[in-house]
Amino acid sequence: MIFTQPAPTYILGLGLGSTGSANRNCILICGSFFVNGQLDLGLNSYIHIKKGTFYFYFSFLCDIISRMSELTKQDILDMEKEIQERIALRKELSDEVIEARSHGDLSENAEYHEARRSKGKNESRIRYLKKLIRFGKVIEEDKTPGVVSYFDKVTLLFEDDDEEEVFVISTEVRIDATKRIISKVSPLGAAIFGKKIGDRVLVNVSDDVKYYVVIKDIQKANGNQTVDIPINKY
16 A cells, blocks of 8 residues: 655655555655655656746756666666657657647646656656766676566565465566565665575564565566566556
8 A cells, every 4th residue: 555645845855555464564765756646756846836836857866876776787778779769759748848838828828747757757868868878887687596676576475464475576666565566675676686495574664664574485587577567557
């Protein structure tokens, strides 16, 4: 379950999720913003403050985050493909701005302002993806049997509740906490990454929240596993 925050509150890098039990809520670091009270998984997104029309593009945050990002070769290929698709959209989006501008008083022209926003979002996304590719660290997926690595399906036993759940640890451009696809830097992801079947692991969420999981099974990722998880959009 994803909780929302009232606008214009935003949180960088936090998604709050239940791991399947009413009495066990854990924090999943998933590189997200709360935008207009809704969870946004784009990381490059803008914040819309309701007291006026203000959009802040966090290019400086993108620089910081991208320097820490580990990426697979498939991540880069998918991002390069999206960049080319968005570059191809530039003329269409520019034409829409020109067309909307011709409709009259710009202060009353909602179509014009929406066209400009769409054009700006497209350019922001292109810049963000380019920065990820430029500064990201390319890694190889570990195929060692029985060891948790990127894109493996990991079955965990949560000792407190005696419940089993399946998680996937993804690179930060593909995470989706609602589908149990979590980041390596999340408390749970950091705890189990590199561990083996049978390991009992302490997950340290905070000074006050800790719990144990046991790694019951690891299904190693096949060649198509990355492709099956899409790159995060806005």
